[in-house]
Amino acid sequence: MLRHTLLLAAALGLAGFATSCSRSEPERAPAPPPAHRTAPPAPQAASRPIPPFHESAEAARPLPRILPAEYFRGYPIVQQAYRIAGRIPEVIAQQPCFCYCDKFGHRSLLDCFASDHGAG
Numbered sequence: 001m002l003r004h005t006l007l008l009a010a011a012l013g014l015a016g017f018a019t020s021c022s023r024s025e026p027e028r029a030p031a032p033p034p035a036h037r038t039a040p041p042a043p044q045a046a047s048r049p050i051p052p053f054h055e056s057a058e059a060a061r062p063l064p065r066i067l068p069a070e071y072f073r074g075y076p077i078v079q080q081a082y083r084i085a086g087r088i089p090e091v092i093a094q095q096p097c098f099c100y101c102d103k104f105g106h107r108s109l110l111d112c113f114a115s116d117h118g119a120g
Contacts, residue, residue, distance in 0.1 A: 050096050053108045057090035060107075064114035071116075078119045085113040 054060035069083040085092050093110040099120075101112060112118035 048100070051098060051100055052102045052106075053096040054093045057093060060090065060093035060110065063089050063093060064111055066110075066113045067116065067118075072119060075119065081118060082113055085110065085118065089113075 066086045066089060067082060069079045069086065072079040072082060089110055092113065093108045095109040097106060097109040097112050099112075101117060104117075106112060106117075109118075
């Protein structure tokens, strides 16, 4: 009896598989969900002001000296950040640092890479 039940289950499984594989038309992609969601809220104005940065590369001169990337041998991501900062200091000088280190005298993101501050 158990043997007949197993054979019947196997036959039904194969029949279902054969039926699903013999479609002549491709399956359609599922319909997108209904558009009942609302748009995300508009970004709010920052409660803190944008930290200092230089308006141009000329305004950033003299550029601070960047720590060598090799100083951070055990930290490959930090090492790469310092390597990039060393290649494009004029661009980095025109970026604000949002850790608000201007209270320590930093005038742009570039100043963070003049010490190990940029590693954090």
